[in-house]
Amino acid sequence: MGDALNLALREEMRRDPRVYCIGEDIVLGLPFGVTKGLVDEFGPERVLNAPISEAAIVGSAMGAAVTGLVPVVDMHFADFVTCAMDEVVNQIAKSRYMFGGQLDCPLTLRMPYGIGRSGGGHHSNSVEAWFVNTPGLKVCIPSTPADARGLLKTAIRDPDPVLVFEHRGLYRVTGEVPEAETPVPLGAADVKRPGRDVTVIATARMVHASLEAARRLAEEGVEVEVVDPRSLVPLDREALALSVRRTHRAVIAEEGPMRASVGAWLAWVIMEDCFDDLDAPIVRVAAPDVPIPFSPPLEGFVTPDADDVVAAVRQTLK
Amino acid sequence: MAPGPDLLLQMYAGMLRVRLFEERVRELFANGRLPGFLHTSIGQEACAVGACAALRADDYVLSTHRGHGHLIAKGGALRGLMAELYGKANGVCHGKGGSMHLADASVNYLGANGVLAAGCVLAPGVGLSIKRRGSAQVVVTFFGDGAANRGPFHEGVNLAAVWTLPVVFFCENNRWASSTASSLSAAGGSIAARAAGYGIPGETVDGNDVLAVWEATTRAVLRARRGEGPSLIEARTIRWVGHFEGDAQAYRTKAEVEEGRRTDPLARLGRLLEARQLLDAAHAGRIRAGVVAEIDDAVAHAETSPLPAPQDALADLFASYPWSR
Ligand SMILES: Cc1ncc(C[n+]2csc(CCOP(=O)(O)OP(=O)(O)O)c2C)c(N)n1
Numbered sequence: 001m002g003d004a005l006n007l008a009l010r011e012e013m014r015r016d017p018r019v020y021c022i023g024e025d026i027v028l029g030l031p032f033g034v035t036k037g038l039v040d041e042f043g044p045e046r047v048l049n050a051p052i053s054e055a056a057i058v059g060s061a062m063g064a065a066v067t068g069l070v071p072v073v074d075m076h077f078a079d080f081v082t083c084a085m086d087e088v089v090n091q092i093a094k095s096r097y098m099f100g101g102q103l104d105c106p107l108t109l110r111m112p113y114g115i116g117r118s119g120g121g122h123h124s125n126s127v128e129a130w131f132v133n134t135p136g137l138k139v140c141i142p143s144t145p146a147d148a149r150g151l152l153k154t155a156i157r158d159p160d161p162v163l164v165f166e167h168r169g170l171y172r173v174t175g176e177v178p179e180a181e182t183p184v185p186l187g188a189a190d191v192k193r194p195g196r197d198v199t200v201i202a203t204a205r206m207v208h209a210s211l212e213a214a215r216r217l218a219e220e221g222v223e224v225e226v227v228d229p230r231s232l233v234p235l236d237r238e239a240l241a242l243s244v245r246r247t248h249r250a251v252i253a254e255e256g257p258m259r260a261s262v263g264a265w266l267a268w269v270i271m272e273d274c275f276d277d278l279d280a281p282i283v284r285v286a287a288p289d290v291p292i293p294f295s296p297p298l299e300g301f302v303t304p305d306a307d308d309v310v311a312a313v314r315q316t317l318k
Numbered sequence: 319m320a321p322g323p324d325l326l327l328q329m330y331a332g333m334l335r336v337r338l339f340e341e342r343v344r345e346l347f348a349n350g351r352l353p354g355f356l357h358t359s360i361g362q363e364a365c366a367v368g369a370c371a372a373l374r375a376d377d378y379v380l381s382t383h384r385g386h387g388h389l390i391a392k393g394g395a396l397r398g399l400m401a402e403l404y405g406k407a408n409g410v411c412h413g414k415g416g417s418m419h420l421a422d423a424s425v426n427y428l429g430a431n432g433v434l435a436a437g438c439v440l441a442p443g444v445g446l447s448i449k450r451r452g453s454a455q456v457v458v459t460f461f462g463d464g465a466a467n468r469g470p471f472h473e474g475v476n477l478a479a480v481w482t483l484p485v486v487f488f489c490e491n492n493r494w495a496s497s498t499a500s501s502l503s504a505a506g507g508s509i510a511a512r513a514a515g516y517g518i519p520g521e522t523v524d525g526n527d528v529l530a531v532w533e534a535t536t537r538a539v540l541r542a543r544r545g546e547g548p549s550l551i552e553a554r555t556i557r558w559v560g561h562f563e564g565d566a567q568a569y570r571t572k573a574e575v576e577e578g579r580r581t582d583p584l585a586r587l588g589r590l591l592e593a594r595q596l597l598d599a600a601h602a603g604r605i606r607a608g609v610v611a612e613i614d615d616a617v618a619h620a621e622t623s624p625l626p627a628p629q630d631a632l633a634d635l636f637a638s639y640p641w642s643r
Contacts, residue, residue, distance in 0.1 A: 025497045028568060051467035051503035052434055052495055080433065083468065118354035118405065120419040122432025293631050295405030295413030296353050301628035 002171035004145035005034045005110075008152040009072065011181055013042050016070060019156060020046040022057055023074025023110075031076060032112055032171050054083035058109070062092045065107040065161075072156060078113035078165065079125050092161045093136030107162075108155040114167040114205060115255060115292050115303050124292035124299075126256030128165050128203075132232050132265065138186055140231035141165040143207035145175040147230055150184030157183065167204040167255075187234035191243065195223035198313050199243040201266055202226060202253040206285070206304060210253055213309035224313055232262060240266070241273040248277055249316040253285035253309050261286055283312040321371070321532055323596050327605075329371050329528050330591060333363040333584045335609050336387040339396065342613050343386070343403060347563045351621075352403050354416045359387040361526075361558035364583035365490045366391040368531025369458055369551075372539050378426045378444050378457040380437030383418045384490075385430035388460055394422045396616035406623040413626045414634065428457075435465035438474035438487065445483030445548070456542045458486040458535070463552075464495020466509045475550065479516040484542035486535060487550040490525060492557040497569040510552035518548050525553030526583040529590075556581065 013019045020042075021035055027049045029036025039047040050057045058081075061071035075081050081088060088109070095105045115124045131137050138160055142148035148166065155162035192207055193214050202210040207228045214224035227243050229235060244250045250270050252263040267282045285308045293299055321329070340358040347356045359366060366387035370379065373392070381388040389399055394410070402409030402420050409415075410422045421429035428444065431437055441459035448455045465471060466489055478485040489509045493500050506512070513520025519538070523530045531553055538549035556578035560567050591597035 024495075028497045030497055049498050049502070051498070052464040053467045053469070055469050083433070118416060120354060120416045120432060121414070122419055123355070288632060290632060290635050291414075293414040294354060294411075294416030294419065295409075295626055297625050297628045298405075298413055298631040301631040 001142070001145045001148045001166070001173050001175075002033050004149040004177050005152055005166065006036060006038070007177070008149040009035065009038060010041065012153055012156040013038070013046060018068065018070040019072060020048065020069060021072045021074065022048040022050055022061060024050060024052055024057075024076050026074050032168055034110070034166070034171070035074060054080055055087055058084035058087040059091065061107050062087060062095065062105060065105045066095060066103045070106045070156060072108045072110060075109055075111050077123050078111035078127050079122050081109070081111065081127065088131070088137070089134050093134050096160065097136055104159045105161050106159050108152070109161070109163045110152075111163055111165045112168045113165055114169055115287070115299065116169040118294050118296060118299055119292065120294040121291045126254070126287070128232065129256055129261045131163050132262055136161070137233065138162040138231070139165070139233045140186055141203045142230060143170065143192070143204050143228050145173065146177050147184055147190065147228075149177055150182055151186070151230065153181065153183040154186055158186070162186070165204065169205050173208070184230065186231040187236050188231070189227055189229045189236035189239035191225060191239075192228050193224065193226040195225035195247070197223045197247055198249040198251060198316055199225045199227055199247045200251045200253055200309060200313065201240055202228060202309075203232075203262070204255065206253040206255055206309070209304065209306040210309050212306040213313065216306070216310055217313055222313065222317065235269070237269055237273055240270060244270055244274040245277045248279040250274075250278065250282045251285060251309065251312040251316060252282060253304060253312070255287060255304055257289045258284065258286040259289045280316040280318070283315045285309055285312050319533055319536060321529065323594075325371060326587070326591060326596060329367050329532065330584070330587050330597065331605050331609065332367040332371065332391055333528065333587065334606060335612070336363040336366060336390050337584055338609050338613055339390060340386060342617065344559070344563060346617070353405050354418070356417055356563040357384040357561065358559055358563070359384050359557070361578045362490055362492060362555045363387055364528035364531050365488070365525045365553045365555055366460075368528040369460075369488050369535045371532050372535035373456065373458065376426060376453070377455050378428055380428050380441055380444070380457065380459040381430045382434070382437070382460050382462060382465070383430060383432060384462070385420075385460070386417070389422055389425070389427045389430070392427045393425045394427055396612055397619045398422060400616035401620040401623050404620040404623070405625065406620055407626040407630070408623050412630065412634070435461050435468035435470040437461060438465070439470040439477075441485045441487070442474055442477040442481065442483050445478055445485045446481070448484050454543045456484045456486060456539050458488050460488045460490060462495060463489060463491040463493070463500040463504060463509060464498065466512070467504055475513070475516050475518070475548065478548035479518045482545065482547040484545070485548040486538045486542060487548060488535070489550070489552045491552050491554050493574070494557065494561065494570065496561045499569070508552065510550055513550040518550060520550040520552070522552045522554065525555030526581045526586065528583055528587050
């Protein structure tokens with residue numbers, strides 16, 4: 001998936017000279033290789049290593065975006081967006097609305113995030129819910145290389161700010177990427193596996209955990225449908241409802257903590273759109289409400305996985 | 319103001335302890351014994367040891383992602399630290415923290431930090447509580463040259479200055495923030511010079527000279543204890559190894575690492591001690607053997623300690639839990 005994101009950046013930088021990348025250590029492609037080699041093709045004017053100054057990185061990106069450039073910010077680890085929270089939430093998110101629609105803010109924030117490899121408390125967080133809860137931001141969250149490339153391309157072309165959540169555990173995931181340049185529209189969910197018995201709505205790494213759960217459950221004759229919203233704002237409510245209306249059962253799986261999360265909101269969406277179609281209460285899979293601990297057994301305990309999805313699916317079938 | 323023979327020998331052993339500890343954890347990491355990310359301070363020992371040697375046991379330290387040396391120099395037990403790096407249940411944070419996110423309150427080490435410059439704004443609060451108590455303690459907050467480009471550095475220095483708080487801002491300038499050269503990211507060419515803007519003393523020292531570090535920190539600490547407010551120290555040093563373990567270091571030349579080894583702070587103090595006839599080969603050998611034994615013990619202890627029970631992940635979130643889930 002990392003290579004697919006790299007490809008998307010190259011394609012968009014070739015297509016539009018206004019596009020530039022900015023972040024910490026991105027010239028060498030740190031920390032996850034996504035921007036590797038871009039400087040060779042596009043030069044240091046369009047691949048900017050910034051000082052460690054998150055507020056200035058993100059704030060300057062907005063300044064540039066409202067005056068004619070198209071920045072793609074690498075947040076390094078999404079955890080550090082906390083250091084630019086005002087810029088994202090008060091400045092960028094409100095720039096169009098508060099000023100009565102005068103300003104375009106075509107800005108992309110790449111958010112490497114997620115649990116894994118004992119990153120510890122400041123390097124593991126799933127923070128997408130904060131931004132879904134911030135009006136004025138679009139939020140997408142790919143699970144495959146093709147979706148990652150397609151969504152990042154769309155994000156860069158969008159006249160509004162878009163956050164792209166890239167699970168750092170998926171950078172090495174491989175998959176087909178179409179020959180042609182195919183942007184994936186925001187607000188278009190994708191059925192990653194069809195099934196008639198239970199709908200599992202999952203994002204990013206949990207899509208893979210859910211596919212694994214679906215394979216296991218298929219051996220017992222339970223056919224799970226895995227639906228990946230791909231973008232959270234805007235959300236493809238139609239596609240989610242379509243699936244749940246057929247299966248009558250829903251599991252919602254995410255990696256972030258349980259309380260007031262994306263899954264909590266999706267559960268309400270399903271409740272509102274499909275209440276009469278549901279044959280069982282919606283079951284949620286999420287991390288417990290604690291920071292992410294360092295030690296492998298502790299980290300493993302708080303990491304939602306395929307076992308959790310299997311258990312949740314079974315619960316909806318009880 | 320010069321350190322006496324005991325303190326010199328103590329700083330020598332201290333630097334050796336940091337050096338050998340860091341070398342051992344690199345080895346353990348390479349052998350897959352330690353989870354997570356690892357940043358070591360090899361080459362920068364004089365900063366941690368020289369600064370902490372100027373402190374009392376009840377003074378506070380705030381640290382960074384490259385914090386093992388600061389904790390060891392502050393007097394942290396190697397067992398608790400090593401067990402934490404292993405993610406063991408009896409690690410100093412019970413496996414919750416790990417290398418980059420650990421604290422040891424028993425020696426007033428208020429935390430490594432995964433977020434750069436975070437300590438710079440915590441420090442004024444520590445200073446405030448010291449001032450209220452009238453305890454004449456001091457807090458030293460360490461940070462890198464890269465972190466000095468973040469807002470919290472400026473906000474913290476300003477607050478400590480305007481409220482005359484007993485804080486020492488200690489910048490370890492090792493020329494690099496990961497792969498980004500300080501010269502390309504820090505305007506003005508000097509971190510220490512930034513102090514002038516806030517009306518506090520700012521001093522640049524040779525961070526590979528433990529005596530210079532000790533002296534500068536002692537000056538800053540005495541000033542803070544007298545109630546005269548904060549100081550900023552910029553110690554110029556060289557990190558000998560990658561930013562993190564596994565860093566290919568494509569951004570810098572071998573010459574820089576060689577320069578580091580030539581200006582080795584440990585060897586430098588060793589030579590000084592020999593010249594003053596405070597240390598000979600036999601004595602140095604005994605010091606080394608003692609440190610090696612301590613580290614061996616910490617490793618053996620960590621190796622044989624249990625991992626935490628998975629459900630311990632739910633413990634310690636709050637002082638008490640008035641609800642069930
Ligand atoms: C706020 C924040 N931004 C980015 C990072 C990622 N990061 C970790 S260490 C590092 C370089 C730090 O350089 P410096 O402050 O000079 O300290 P050094 O590593 O040289 O000790 C970066 C960019 C972080 N941990 N926190």
